[in-house]
Amino acid sequence: EHLIDQIAAGEVVERPASVVKELVENAIDAGATRIEIATAGGGKTLLRVTDDGCGIDESELALAVRRHCTSKLSGGLEEIATLGFRGEALPSIGSIARLSIRSRAAGAGAAYEIAVDHGHCDGPRPTALSRGTVVEVRDLFQKVPARLKFLKSDRAESTAITDVVKRLALAEPEIRFEISGQDRTTTVFPAARDMGERIAQILGEEFSQNAAEITAEREDVRLSGLAGLPTFSRGNSLQQFLFVNGRPVRDKMLVSALRGGYADVMAKDRHPVAVLFLTLDPAFVDVNVHPAKADVRFRDPGLVRGLIVGALRQTFAEAGL
Template sequence: TSKIQTAADLEAITTKGFRGEALAAISSVSRLELITRRPDDEFGTKVVVEGGKEHPPITIGASGGTTINITDLFFNTPARKKFLKKPATEMGHVLSTITCHALANERVHFTFIHNGRRSLDLPAVSNRPERIRQIFGHAILDEMIPVSLDTPVLSLSGFVSRPTLSRNGAQHIFFFVNDRYVKDRLLHRALMNGYRNLLPAGRFPVAFLFFDINPHEIDINVHPTKQEIKFYREDAVFSATYGAIRQVWDTREDAKQETTQIFESLKKTTPHPYPSLTKTNADGLETAKQVYSPPENQSVKSVSYPIPPPPLPDEREIEPIPPSTEHTQTKSDDPSAMPRQVESDFIRQLNRKELQSADIHASDTIQEKPNVNENGINDLAQVDKRPDELFATKSLEGAGRLVVRGQLLNSYILAEGADGLYVIDQHAAHERILFEEFFLQAANKPLVGQPLLFPMTVDFSPDDAALLEEHEGTFKRLGYDIESFGPKTFVIRAIPIALNMEAAENFIKDLLGEFRREGSADEKRERALHTLACRAAVKFGDPLSREDMEHIIRELERMPRRNVCPHGRPNILFVSDDSLRRLFKRTGFS
């Protein structure tokens, strides 16, 4: 408040100090020591406050600047101290805060010492990429693409990850407005819209975006933490952010090429395509050989795809178009009236789920007049049923021994039962099988791990490193052998036998995102097994041999909850023999 002289100053605040009462508040529940010296003063001043009781200031020799030491937090209020989380959790919160400040102030040296150990040391650097490397390592920095945009409203710079690098949470998305870290839904929506059709559902990019905006155009006094912000011209900010992200994919040919690898990289999660489906040698030598074989370099064809224009202000979040409920479509010679065709394999691959849900009648044909029988009932009514009316979710009771008849779209197992046709989601079914196996194994002892011939070292962000130390026991029960190898580096000596090395590293980072969610230890353990089963299961698009499909069905028949996957989605759809006969007008005929 000492810097405010007129009412207009409130609209042009550029300082980033803490609230005035914060120092008094923290000193009332801790032991606080403040040492300060102005540049022109010969001596400094030391002030000590213990539990709100001030000691007389004293003059001491000190270096220029201000140092604040806070110790014994809540020493005089034990009732509040018991609400603190585990030391590793609290340290993670501190490291997260330091990370945000360090990203915004790369020319400042940050050090964090925990229990006498230097947990973080970030010397001052001259540029932001170097700061990103210090905190997150080379692996992250090498996957970043620069972003830059100047408009009359704002100036935007920073880095976003290639679509081949993603996380299962938004913990590595950082927004800074005038070098202040903020959490803003508007900016988050703009970023995610910029990645539309580039990331699988539930995946988030890594991003470091820095906005310079006239202080008159923003309000930082929305929340006491100063991490929430209001923009005067929200539409312009949204459009600029979205446009800057989409411009990356429009102008960088290498980025467009690499997006074709997204699903392929996510699919490569097992050393053998289906380790639980094939009974290989018991000593695991073949598995070990495949684990340590480096991936072959593969060239990727250059593809082109349309870049949609930035959405209008009222179209920031465009909902997917539901399947058509109309039965007919009018033929037209007007090209603009034709169904929009997706021309590249890249878009077809990314949008396969959406394309599969499209109306099967959306074709360029003229519908004949429906046939109506003497009772006024449309004979085609059964054919025009929605999929959820035609197919029913069903368990395998009463099916008899299923006979595999084939695989549809390399994604669904078609099997014949005594009472009709069974369509089985191969990924969901295998995920249920693996989850039940992992759950039973983990209840009694740790999952089997695969020792690595050559241990690998992995760098983590400071807060992820703290979280990993806190949950080290959980990772050991999943088959990992992980050991700290520095402030932010860990050495991995063994991984779950169901995963290869690349998948094992990504699984750790995704699981850390799961651990950030609220829940009991048992809930987090179950979510970890869910995630492990999902990563190790066969994927949509994986071709299966008849033996593999038979194995999935036989194992699924033994599962107690075989009709749904661990996430609650159905595994099995069923259409009865009677329904098929009605569809083909076979009722009443032999």
């Protein structure tokens, strides 16, 4: 079973930022209003995610670190509203690191802690915590040399973690996010009143003032968001934030559609800055092609591509660009 977990871990966990994504998604699923992420050594030494969500029962704690135990499959695949439903993340992480989970279930009289050291489980035992959940991951990949050697510098891994948090924070504007740690200055995204405020927190006021609002719809596929004016471009594509049904994605077709919308108004070596949300019937899209890769499979990719390219071109044309 330990070996199976390690193999599964290779699918789910590529780098520290993938762990952060899984843990923060769990906190979001738990209904948290405040999520804190702390890191050391680019997340290789320590990752800690603290939330004020519903917590985990003593009886559920041991289950949570076992393979394919998920509390999120009650409604069937088509109805899944929560971010994760595979029940693979925690067992995978526990197989390639030292994992500890402290949690106090809402309404419970006490908190409990469970520890998993490279697949070896200890607990649950009583601990002190007033509410929510604290998940700590130490020494990620330290015993998996094949993975360890593919990790980048602490600084690069830190940047990747910040990027993942920004994407999730854009998807959840009403949640307060804080990222701190030895290797960085503390960044806070306070709970925002609306999406516009969250976008300004993350991409800066300057972007908000140099962007066009996008809204378009085709056959029940809706597009909304802010697209930076062609004059507000970047030398890399890090500031392109794409979401499908509220989930951050990094899909080649969508990125290429975004570029296509700017093709006539932006130099080839520049990259647009944009935050775009696609909303469509979940039956027409599969956002879980790969647990870690954020790829998407649309039933009608041509329709989605046309919607994005068309909406951007029309917006720029109307602005006389």
